[in-house]
Amino acid sequence: MMTSAALLAQPADADHGEVAAYGGGSFGAGSHPVVGGTTGLSFSKFGMVMLDGSYTPMGQDTVRSHPAGWSVQNSRLLDLNLAVHIRIPVRDRLVPYAILGGGALWDAYDHSVAGPQGAAVVSRNNEWNFGFHTGAGVRYYVRDNWGVRPELRVIVSNRTFTRLSVGVFYTLPNDWP
Secondary structure, eight states: OOOOGGGTSOOOSSSOEEEEEEEEEEESSSOEEEEEEEEEEEEETTEEEEEEEEEEEEETOOSSOOOTTOEEEEEEEEEEEEEEEEEOOOSSSEEEEEEEEEEEEEEEEEEEEEOGGGOEEEEEEEEEEEEEEEEEEEEEESSSSEEEEEEEEEEESSSEEEEEEEEEEEEEOTTOO
């Protein structure tokens, strides 16, 4: 009948790792699906450093605005960022957090523009942009070492957009591997 409180609580110590996968949507530079994953390390009960990578097929939208007359196709955004999750433990299983970080946004796309005599000139572009990341989320521990993590993230770059996602996370033990 008696269960250890540690089995019901989130990891409170430093030096535990976390891996997660998520899916959701990106809004602001058009509406597009997003998939991604994170891995990170806790440096205290109140903070984690997270490396995040996501992929967004943006179609005809890009991170940067372009001159009139450009026709963009096949835009693909890769977001690689390093962020700190500032955790605010509320209950044993519920841990809201704030996000603060930065990263590189790589936008690869094809564009065409009218050339001489009306013929379209098509070229491939690769653009790198800096993105400032902020937002909030909540970790809900289903068990002692895994749970779900809904998150709202705002990415400020040449265009500001938001990402709403829901993921599943797994907390690695302190002695792993």
